[in-house]
Amino acid sequence: MKIILLGPPGAGKGTQAQSISKRFQIPHISTGDIFRKNIADGTELGTLAKGYMDKGLLVPDEVTIRMVKGRLSEPDCENGYLLDGFPRTVYQADELGKMLAAEGEAVDTALLIQVPRDFIIDRMTGRRVCPSCGASYHLVYNPPMVKDTCDVCGTKVIQRKDDSIDTVVDRLDIYDRQTEPLIEYYLAKGILRVVDGTQAIPVVFESIVKLLGSKE
Numbered sequence: 001m002k003i004i005l006l007g008p009p010g011a012g013k014g015t016q017a018q019s020i021s022k023r024f025q026i027p028h029i030s031t032g033d034i035f036r037k038n039i040a041d042g043t044e045l046g047t048l049a050k051g052y053m054d055k056g057l058l059v060p061d062e063v064t065i066r067m068v069k070g071r072l073s074e075p076d077c078e079n080g081y082l083l084d085g086f087p088r089t090v091y092q093a094d095e096l097g098k099m100l101a102a103e104g105e106a107v108d109t110a111l112l113i114q115v116p117r118d119f120i121i122d123r124m125t126g127r128r129v130c131p132s133c134g135a136s137y138h139l140v141y142n143p144p145m146v147k148d149t150c151d152v153c154g155t156k157v158i159q160r161k162d163d164s165i166d167t168v169v170d171r172l173d174i175y176d177r178q179t180e181p182l183i184e185y186y187l188a189k190g191i192l193r194v195v196d197g198t199q200a201i202p203v204v205f206e207s208i209v210k211l212l213g214s215k216e
């Protein structure tokens with residue numbers, strides 16, 4: 001099972017990915033989380049990515065594709081995976097498609113979490129994330145059980161640097177220009193599925209399970 005999650009920043013990709021990964025027993029691979037881990041670890045890749053991420057810009061395709069190819073070749077990806085935040089450009093999608101085709105494989109489902117823009121600012125500015133395991137929370141819609149503390153690993157949650165209002169607006173703009181065309185791209189391939197992401201978190205998850213379940 002190879003799944004791609006599509007949707008604007010703040011759609012709930014990371015939130016749903018945590019549950020999908022558990023339910024379907026496939027690794028959750030978030031390029032944003034991998035970049036953030038590299039930034040926290042002070043790696044060369046992290047330093048490079050930070051320059052783009054803090055401005056809400058995309059990290060260059062070649063760097064991102066190389067990183068993803070490395071990750072997908074790890075043993076836990078053998079039975080499938082859930083990609084969150086990749087591909088994000090048509091070029092990345094083509095490269096992923098070529099890589100899989102070389103092994104006689106393909107993406108099974110591109111799942112779009114559809115959320116109109118007026119929901120997004122509120123979601124992103126209220127978001128808190130765990131710097132250690134990447135879990136995502138919201139001050140109002142999905143607070144941690146213990147204030148400011150990650151439910152999964154106990155680390156103190158923080159606000160992402162790129163969740164400031166100005167950067168959010170830039171990220172939405174980049175999404176419209178560079179990533180939204182992927183909706184048409186996967187529609188044309190006949191593998192696009194759409195869920196309404198404006199519902200409560202568990203309701204969105206149930207819709208996803210129904211959709212993915214009915215594909216098997």
Ligand code: AP5
Nearest residue numbers: 009010011012013014015031032059085123127137138141
């Ligand atoms: P990335 O980390 O992927 O950020 P993003 O795509 O902008 O998406 P977000 O993580 O902001 O949103 P999400 O959909 O995961 O929402 P979440 O579940 O947290 O990328 C960051 C940066 O890395 C990029 O800008 C770029 O620079 C770089 N990058 C990453 N991948 C790249 C690539 N492939 N190529 C080049 N550069 C790349 O939810 C948001 C909030 O809403 C949370 O607070 C959550 O609790 C709440 N929420 C979620 N669902 C609901 C709901 N149903 N109801 C109410 N609240 C909800």
Ligand code: MG
Nearest residue numbers: 013014030032
């Ligand atoms: Mg995310």
Ligand code: ZN
Nearest residue numbers: 130133150153
């Ligand atoms: Zn955590």
